[in-house]
Amino acid sequence: MAAYRYPQPRASEITPRSYFLSRRAVMAGVVGTTLALAGSEQVAQAATGTAQNASGWPAPEKPTPQNDVTHYNNFYEFGTDKGDPAELSGAFKPLPWSVQIDGLVDNPRTWALEDLLKQFGQEERLYRMRCVEAWSMVIPWNGFSLAALLKAAAPKMGARYVAFTSVLRPSEMPGQRRGLFALKWPYVEGLRLDEAMHPLTLLATGVYGETLPTQNGAPIRLVVPWKYGFKGIKSITRITVTDRQPPTSWNLMAPEEYGFYANVNPAVDHPRWSQASEQIIGEGSLFRTARKPTQLFNGYAEQVADLYQGMDLRKDF
Template identity: 45%
Template sequence: MIIVSHILATIAVCDRIKIKNANTNLDIAFCPSSLLNSLMPLIHIPKSWEISEREVTPETIFMNRRRFVTSLIGVGLSASLLPLTGCNSNSESISQSTPGLNHIYPGLNRNPNFAQVDRSITEEDLATKYNNFYEYGGTKSIWQSAQRLPLDNWKVEVSGLVKNPRIYDLDDLEKKFPIEERVYRFRCVEAWAMVVPWVGFPMKLLMADVEPLSNAKFVRFTSFYDPKITKGPGILSQFYPWPYTEGLRIEEMANDLAFFATGIYGKSLPKQNGAPLRQVIPWKYGFKGAKSIVKIDFVENQPETFWHKISPNEYGFEANVNPEKPHPRWSQATERIVGPGSSFSWETRPTIVYNGYGEYVASLYA
């Protein structure tokens, strides 16, 4: 109890930890480094990539399924009548047990400039079941908790230093802006990586619609928050600076790569992946991408953001992928590619500066 009380009094960030005690199995989100060091014999710190072994749906099945669905639509079948299950029992269990995978984008075009990368697309079951979404917990297995997210009548308010403030619903966004698919590398600050086929539209199209004023230098993105629903990672969630916010320089938002995602794997975003609208900034670490966005503000000064406010020396505002700039507690020189089977079998690759997108973004930081 002394140890638990001591930790409860803490307001500094660290990895999720578990106190190993016969009577205690407590997940917490805050602890100071001095306390952590003193309690090392009692503490197990899981690696960020640790997950249980499970079978997954091969990416080839996803591709074959989408081609099959598209061909059926082409001969006149309504998309609403098509089954959303895959070609084996594993795919079927995903679509049945993961609400949100209920809308197929027919005739979806993959942007040829972002059609492939130097590695295989991550298997769908992993990309939709291995997630960081702190509003719903501090582990990677939050997909069930995230089903609490209410999506009915979702609105996204765009305001601040703009000529045309807007309030969009999801249909507005998908009708106003051309929807496309892009295959992007995704790099987490925790040194694991995926490749994901996102569905959505470039951020610069929304910017053109609202017309930022000349004194708008930054953009703040705010995620959905309701303490009864988004309960956070544990008993110290009340100390986090909710709601989750992130920010970009306006030049970053206008970059060709910056993307608003409304879908994944040819279907609408599952709740655990940030439904119904999330940021995708592929040259930055994943925490820069706000999920379940409800508000976008164009502002003059750099906004305070969720992780930067908690621990500015660990989570910088810029947060570009950089193998030569380690996180204070681990190296960024390599990354582990999330895949099937044990995490010990995952491939390790050298990290590429800007996550391999330097030709698009390096000039922003010259």
């Protein structure tokens, strides 16, 4: 079980936006606790733009420096190096944008991004994120619950999974022109319906209180904090509710290495490296990398372990 508990906070406990936007303060780590605990609910909401019904499970660590969050990324549509997404995504045009919701739903619809934001709003959530390459960050996302959108779509009887499709624009995404890693484009992902409906599952449209940058999956991406990062499909164009387990890009490319569930599990190693510990991006020194033990379900076991009761987490990795 997780070493930490992640209760649903009051709005007054959410770290103000001014802290998130101050990289020096983030790196110094001197104002977070004070700002998170101080002030009235109205003051916190004014500072963050957070809705009254905001919810989240803040990570116990301080946020990763904003420059690292936006310049150390996996987004293979732009390239394989961690700096490629920030460097090579300038030609990508995230607006205007729409997301199609279809499949086994009573209310299929194509949503313009601005209508999604108007309907469902945004809230801030500070989540620990873990990459399959054994590095981690703590990221302040802005977005809305995927469950809210799915409830509006009204899944039909027999719906069991949710499939996601990313954008296909090889003229704007150099990685899609190169056929990297034998991945087939567009990128696709999937969740079980109950995972998708879990209150932790987020559709992110911003980070650090700002519009989501292209290198981080603009204009809308999936965030599932108890799973490895490759589940967080970026630049989503379509969400389909289905009765069958959908294909996922990395599982199609290397099923022995990347399972459908992709739950963070220190006891299940990647075939080519250990998952027992992780590098903490933004911490450590020139001579020593900051590392820590990996937690089951990335530290969110108390919230999500019941989704997998009776399952063999080594087999269903």
